[in-house]
Amino acid sequence: MIKYKHKPLEIKTAVPNGNYAVTLDITAHSDTVFTVYSQNRRFAAGDEEIRAGEKRELKFIVNVCDYIRRDAEHRVGGAEIYIACDGDITATSAISPAEVPTLWIIGDSTVTDQPAEYPYDPEKTYCGWGQVLPMLLNDKIAVSNHAESGATSAETRAVHFNAVKDKIKKGDYLIMEFGHNDQKLPELDASGGYAEQLSYFTEYALGKGACPIINSPINRIIFGSDGKIFNLLGDYRNAAKAVAEKYNVPFIDMWTATTDFFEPLGLYTAKKYFRHAGEEQDFTHTNDLGGAIIARLCAGMIANAGIDGLSDKVLTDRLEIEEIEPDPDAPFETNAQEFERLKTLGMGEVPADIDDDISHI
Numbered sequence: 001m002i003k004y005k006h007k008p009l010e011i012k013t014a015v016p017n018g019n020y021a022v023t024l025d026i027t028a029h030s031d032t033v034f035t036v037y038s039q040n041r042r043f044a045a046g047d048e049e050i051r052a053g054e055k056r057e058l059k060f061i062v063n064v065c066d067y068i069r070r071d072a073e074h075r076v077g078g079a080e081i082y083i084a085c086d087g088d089i090t091a092t093s094a095i096s097p098a099e100v101p102t103l104w105i106i107g108d109s110t111v112t113d114q115p116a117e118y119p120y121d122p123e124k125t126y127c128g129w130g131q132v133l134p135m136l137l138n139d140k141i142a143v144s145n146h147a148e149s150g151a152t153s154a155e156t157r158a159v160h161f162n163a164v165k166d167k168i169k170k171g172d173y174l175i176m177e178f179g180h181n182d183q184k185l186p187e188l189d190a191s192g193g194y195a196e197q198l199s200y201f202t203e204y205a206l207g208k209g210a211c212p213i214i215n216s217p218i219n220r221i222i223f224g225s226d227g228k229i230f231n232l233l234g235d236y237r238n239a240a241k242a243v244a245e246k247y248n249v250p251f252i253d254m255w256t257a258t259t260d261f262f263e264p265l266g267l268y269t270a271k272k273y274f275r276h277a278g279e280e281q282d283f284t285h286t287n288d289l290g291g292a293i294i295a296r297l298c299a300g301m302i303a304n305a306g307i308d309g310l311s312d313k314v315l316t317d318r319l320e321i322e323e324i325e326p327d328p329d330a331p332f333e334t335n336a337q338e339f340e341r342l343k344t345l346g347m348g349e350v351p352a353d354i355d356d357d358i359s360h361i
Contacts, residue, residue: 002033012080015080015081021059022081022095023059024083025057025093026055028053032087033048034047036086037083038083039113041131043131044134061141062083063102065144068148081093101142101171101309103310104210105133105147106164108149116288124287127288128291130147136299153176153201154187173213174210174213175215179237216241216254225340228263237255273289
């Protein structure tokens with residue numbers, strides 16, 4: 001992903017809640033690269049090259065829906081289609097209602113729509129994988145992301161899910177991914193409250209004629225001195241799988257996928273895909289580079305899961321992840337040195353073989 005210096009071109013259209021087909025007619029002023037977002041920075045296109053004077057048509061679906069933030073007791077949003085275009089381009093839009101199924105997403109900060117600041121730097125910008133998913137699906141399905149930073153499965157049931165409950169319908173899909181915040185509360189232990197909440201969402205979706213999809217949480221990149229990623233959230237992965245098997249619904253194993261992807265890179269390389277700025281380094285939340293990788297991992301597993309009416313909507317030609325090699329300048333000792341640094345931040349005492357309370361991370 002490239003850096004954009006200027007604030008994006010914005011297009012706003014007042015509409016009620018619903019799904020809308022958008023056709024964007026783009027004209028380039030120079031040889032440039034453009035990125036298109038909708039709503040809360042959901043990607044419709046990313047870093048597409050275009051030549052000076054070239055015209056291009058981009059079609060995608062936008063879901064307009066009110067949502068409930070943690071810092072607001074009332075619903076917000078849901079009044080307009082918002083489109084933002086980065087790059088040296090102009091664009092006009094044509095909009096019409098779309099009768100397509102909706103893929104609803106609930107979860108935490110690793111999934112949510114995260115904002116960006118300008119000048120834009122993809123390494124310094126938080127990004128939930130759910131906001132990249134729309135550009136990996138075709139224009140026959142909408143994505144409505146209600147994941148919220150800091151949310152547990154219980155809080156989502158009590159608060160954020162209320163914006164979804166009256167809209168989810170037969171033929172829709174509900175992806176749920178929790179664990180990072182549940183893990184901090186004993187009442188939401190993996191086989192107890194956490195599993196109970198997943199069961200609630202699953203039964204609710206099934207009762208509406210929708211298809212629930214249970215994701216295990218992505219793993220943090222907390223490495224031990226042996227160069228291995230700690231087994232954080234592994235119990236939550238197993239509990240999510242058990243609930244999916246109980247109800248015979250799709251299970252997307254994000255915990256295993258992210259562990260298997262980032263561990264071979266080593267900490268020195270892996271942490272480049274998690275938000276960092278100066279001396280600040282996040283080991284839980286991906287930046288735009290990492291969010292795009294994890295979204296592709298998720299979309300690939302959805303495509304391979306044989307989910308009726310959804311798997312065939314994945315744009316498999318957009319799933320390629322550029323090969324990443326461990327940095328040759330990072331000796332194995334880098335992991336041990338970084339582990340010692342983590343201890344000074346209060347992060348180095350997490351046991352390597354069990355999930356434990358890591359609310360200080």
